[in-house]
Amino acid sequence: MNFRPRTTSEPDINLIPFIDVLLVILIFLMLTTTYSRFQELQLNLPLANAEQLRERPQEIVVAVNADGQYAINGMVLNRNTTDALTVQLQKAAREAPDAILIVSADAQAAHQSVISVMEAARNVGLVKVTFATQSRN
Numbered sequence: 001m002n003f004r005p006r007t008t009s010e011p012d013i014n015l016i017p018f019i020d021v022l023l024v025i026l027i028f029l030m031l032t033t034t035y036s037r038f039q040e041l042q043l044n045l046p047l048a049n050a051e052q053l054r055e056r057p058q059e060i061v062v063a064v065n066a067d068g069q070y071a072i073n074g075m076v077l078n079r080n081t082t083d084a085l086t087v088q089l090q091k092a093a094r095e096a097p098d099a100i101l102i103v104s105a106d107a108q109a110a111h112q113s114v115i116s117v118m119e120a121a122r123n124v125g126l127v128k129v130t131f132a133t134q135s136r137n
Contacts, residue, residue, distance in 0.1 A: 042066075046107045048133035058096040060089065060126070062117050066108040070117070085120040093124050104132035 043065055062085075063071040070077045072088045093099065101121050105114050121129055 043104060043106045044108065045104060045132055045134040058099040059102050060092045060096060060099045061102045061104055061132075062089070064103065064105040064109045064113045064117060066106040068110055068113040070113075082116045082120050082123075085116060086123045089120050089124045089126065093126060098128075099126070100128040100130060101126045102130055102132050 043063060061073055063074075065071075068080055070080060070085055070088075072085075072092055075088075077084055077088060089101075101117075103114060103117050105117075118129060121127075
């Protein structure tokens with residue numbers, strides 16, 4: 001019988017495989033990450049000769065791009081329906097009850113998109129409607 005005490009060694013933790021796995025996960029996350037972009041509507045306004053306003057009344061600006069997307073005061077609407085446009089115009093009209101509605105439509109926007117804005121304004125009760133243009137310089 002062997003009664004000598006056994007020599008036990010401390011277990012070693014090998015960090016190299018752990019670091020390799022973390023690097024692979026980091027590379028995977030970097031490659032699969034999506035970067036959000038700010039939503040903007042690209043507009044080419046129609047041209048007209050107009051005087052500049054001297055004082056700025058309260059305004060609600062509705063932008064319509066060539067694809068028929070709407071943005072109210074810079075906020076892009078998720079749905080492009082007249083009902084969604086009416087709801088958002090009601091919210092904007094509560095903040096500025098006697099505001100002027102400015103329709104800033106792209107020169108290539110469909111006529112129906114502009115008519116939908118005017119219909120939504122009528123439903124809300126906004127009677128002061130004007131159209132934005134670019135000057136011919």
